Amino acid sequence: MTDRRAELAANLGRVEERIASACAAAGRKREEVTLIVVTKTYPASDVRLLAGLGVRHVAENRDQDAAPKAAECADLPLTWHFVGQLQTNKVRSVVSYADVVHSVDRPKLVSALSAAAVRAGRELGCLIQVALDAGSGEAAGRGGAAPGAVPELGDAIAAADGLRLGGVMTVAPLTGPYAGRQRAAFERLLEISSGLRARHPAANMVSAGMSTDLEDAIGAGATHVRVGTAVLGVRPGLR
Numbered sequence: 450m451t452d453r454r455a456e457l458a459a460n461l462g463r464v465e466e467r468i469a470s471a472c473a474a475a476g477r478k479r480e481e482v483t484l485i486v487v488t489k490t491y492p493a494s495d496v497r498l499l500a501g502l503g504v505r506h507v508a509e510n511r512d513q514d515a516a517p518k519a520a521e522c523a524d525l526p527l528t529w530h531f532v533g534q535l536q537t538n539k540v541r542s543v544v545s546y547a548d549v550v551h552s553v554d555r556p557k558l559v560s561a562l563s564a565a566a567v568r569a570g571r572e573l574g575c576l577i578q579v580a581l582d583a584g585s586g587e588a589a590g591r592g593g594a595a596p597g598a599v600p601e602l603g604d605a606i607a608a609a610d611g612l613r614l615g616g617v618m619t620v621a622p623l624t625g626p627y628a629g630r631q632r633a634a635f636e637r638l639l640e641i642s643s644g645l646r647a648r649h650p651a652a653n654m655v656s657a658g659m660s661t662d663l664e665d666a667i668g669a670g671a672t673h674v675r676v677g678t679a680v681l682g683v684r685p686g687l688r
């Protein structure tokens with residue numbers, strides 16, 4: 450356990466340095482970027498160690514793993530982000546622990562999240578996940594709305610009880626015109642974000658960048674980076 454704490458501390462230190470130099474290179478203030486540590490596949494004990502090391506934002510992508518972990522860590526001062534594809538039958542559970550859902554990509558999910566948030570008496574932050582692969586957002590099976598669907602989804606979230614429109618999120622595409630061009634993909638996300646902010650000025654969150662491409666995301670203007678592997682280690686056999 451002590452060794453694991455030291456390992457996480459060292460990894461966090463390296464990620465912090467990367468974020469700080471990316472901010473400096475982009476002429477941005479360090480406070481403009483929030484680190485979200487993606488703890489999927491790792492145990493609640495790691496989440497507890499991370500909280501002890503000063504981490505305040507964690508993310509999960511599967512409700513069946515996240516729900517028990519969040520319950521075990523309910524005493525910790527953490528903001529929980531849900532970043533995975535979300536089925537409507539999981540919405541009630543996710544709303545019970547998540548503060549922000551990054552993967553809102555269709556109107557049906559907006560109404561389900563709204564109903565669950567109202568019922569739970571909570572206000573849930575919602576980011577629109579944008580798919581930047583060519584054609585259908587579902588093409589790569591990773592979810593996300595087509596860029597053209599963002600204005601309508603934004604209006605729906607903004608109008609829904611219990612939901613707060615936070616901004617946009619993307620995962621660098623593996624296929625299509627942006628494959629292998631993370632920086633260009635993230636710049637495109639920033640354009641989409643400014644279109645959204647023209648209608649909804651408070652929706653200023655831009656969630657982009659992971660372990661391998663956080664510098665590209667910060668350079669493009671991301672406000673939130675989602676980092677798993679670089680903090681916790683390579684996930685054995687899982688995505």
Ligand SMILES: *Cc1c(COP(=O)(O)O)cnc(C)c1O
Pocket residue numbers: 487489510532533620658659660661675676677678679688
């Ligand atoms: C797993 C995951 C991450 C973190 O990825 P790493 O490459 O491990 O940093 C970020 N965002 C989403 C949506 C994820 O599912």
